[in-house]
Amino acid sequence: MSRPLCDYRRDRTQSRDPHDRSVRTIRLWVIFLVQLSAVSFIGREAVAQSAKEIELPITVRVDTSNSEILAVYHLWKNYLNSRPDSIYANPYWSEGEKRRYSDCDFARAWVYSSSSILHAYPPKLLSITQEDSAYVLRTLYYAENLEEPYRSSNPWAIQRVYARREGGAWKLFNPLPVLTKAWNRQQIGRILFVYSREDTLDVMLARQSARFCDSLIEAFGLPAIDTIEFYVTRHADDLARIIGLDFALGATMGRSNAFNAQVFSAFGTPWYPHELVHVLFAREFPTHFMLGEGIATWLGGAVDKSASELMKQLDAYLTEHPELTFEDLLDQPYLEGSTALYYAAGAVWCSETSRIGGASAVKRLLSHGTTADDLYAALKEILGLYRGNVMRALRERTRAIVTAVR
Numbered sequence: 001m002s003r004p005l006c007d008y009r010r011d012r013t014q015s016r017d018p019h020d021r022s023v024r025t026i027r028l029w030v031i032f033l034v035q036l037s038a039v040s041f042i043g044r045e046a047v048a049q050s051a052k053e054i055e056l057p058i059t060v061r062v063d064t065s066n067s068e069i070l071a072v073y074h075l076w077k078n079y080l081n082s083r084p085d086s087i088y089a090n091p092y093w094s095e096g097e098k099r100r101y102s103d104c105d106f107a108r109a110w111v112y113s114s115s116s117i118l119h120a121y122p123p124k125l126l127s128i129t130q131e132d133s134a135y136v137l138r139t140l141y142y143a144e145n146l147e148e149p150y151r152s153s154n155p156w157a158i159q160r161v162y163a164r165r166e167g168g169a170w171k172l173f174n175p176l177p178v179l180t181k182a183w184n185r186q187q188i189g190r191i192l193f194v195y196s197r198e199d200t201l202d203v204m205l206a207r208q209s210a211r212f213c214d215s216l217i218e219a220f221g222l223p224a225i226d227t228i229e230f231y232v233t234r235h236a237d238d239l240a241r242i243i244g245l246d247f248a249l250g251a252t253m254g255r256s257n258a259f260n261a262q263v264f265s266a267f268g269t270p271w272y273p274h275e276l277v278h279v280l281f282a283r284e285f286p287t288h289f290m291l292g293e294g295i296a297t298w299l300g301g302a303v304d305k306s307a308s309e310l311m312k313q314l315d316a317y318l319t320e321h322p323e324l325t326f327e328d329l330l331d332q333p334y335l336e337g338s339t340a341l342y343y344a345a346g347a348v349w350c351s352e353t354s355r356i357g358g359a360s361a362v363k364r365l366l367s368h369g370t371t372a373d374d375l376y377a378a379l380k381e382i383l384g385l386y387r388g389n390v391m392r393a394l395r396e397r398t399r400a401i402v403t404a405v406r
């Protein structure tokens with residue numbers, strides 16, 4: 001889904017060293033926390049400038065005396081000034097890629113994760129270099145004069161994008177098809193697995209993923225997506241790189257793009273149920289963050305843990321913190337340094353809804369929209385909860401689920 005960096009998680013992936021991966025996951029969350037607060041802080045300063053044109057300074061590696069390079073420079077600058085954070089048929093992007101993918105810039109949701117990001121971290125074009133018939137553009141997103149504690153949350157990213165002629169005009173292209181051109185491809189069920197030539201596909205897990213999708217489509221009556229692209233990498237930096245980020249402050253072990261039916265994993269396996277749930281549900285059911293992550297966590301686990309393990313964590317935390325309100329929880333998705341408790345709360349709502357009304361009720365729960373008021377409306381309609389009772393119900397239902405599975 002389009003939320004930034006929400007997906008440092010997996011469930012039952014085949015880790016050779018689970019402890020190492022857990023540590024890495026925690027570290028990534030810490031980085032993201034700092035990053036989030038920096039964007040929030042800098043973003044406030046930047047909102048006032050958001051109507052200003054994005055300037056695009058260059059380094060000496062951009063030779064604008066070359067007419068083609070100058071044309072490519074203006075193409076990129078025009079793109080950066082045409083709401084690149086929004087999903088629409090951006091005139092500067094390849095027509096071919098727009099026909100195939102509705103969210104044409106695969107790095108969009110990550111690098112432009114808020115409309116003010118380009119003012120918070122102004123872009124600087126590092127280089128334009130020729131590669132076969134294309135030009136490769138590398139852009140640094142960097143904030144000048146940051147103070148502590150935000151100074152280390154900088155730069156935001158280094159982005160790579162390609163420019164080629166298409167129908168006589170210069171257009172922008174994703175790095176993904178170029179960087180994965182020589183990778184292996186294997187279609188299993190409705191999933192096209194793409195993985196590097198050094199790797200072999202774990203076919204058992206790949207089939208498990210395909211069956212997982214089929215079973216959810218059938219159980220929930222979801223639209224049948226013909227092909228889900230599933231990119232398997234072995235490192236967070238490799239994942240970022242094929243999406244188009246040569247450097248990203250908040251590295252992530254997994255991402256999905258429901259608009260394009262794409263999953264990206266850095267865990268080296270073709271099994272990532274949480275992200276597959278996002279691909280199957282997020283486009284059909286644009287819902288509140290808690291419920292969107294809740295359905296993915298309930299059905300696919302999160303953060304190396306199953307939904308039931310996460311609900312146990314939530315139960316223990318709620319018991320230790322009787323003062324915590326539901327508003328607190330909504331305001332602080334990163335309790336205790338991770339989103340695990342927040343996701344678990346969403347999973348509890350989905351589990352409880354399923355218990356009462358089955359798959360159709362779950363779909364109704366997810367159909368109320370994305371705001372906090374929408375979330376409260378959904379809980380009222382489906383579970384009969386008034387605002388004042390929501391936290392008590394969350395505590396009771398979490399305890400009931402945890403007790404039942406013990």
Ligand SMILES: [Zn+2]
Nearest residue numbers: 006007293296
């Ligand atoms: Zn997620």
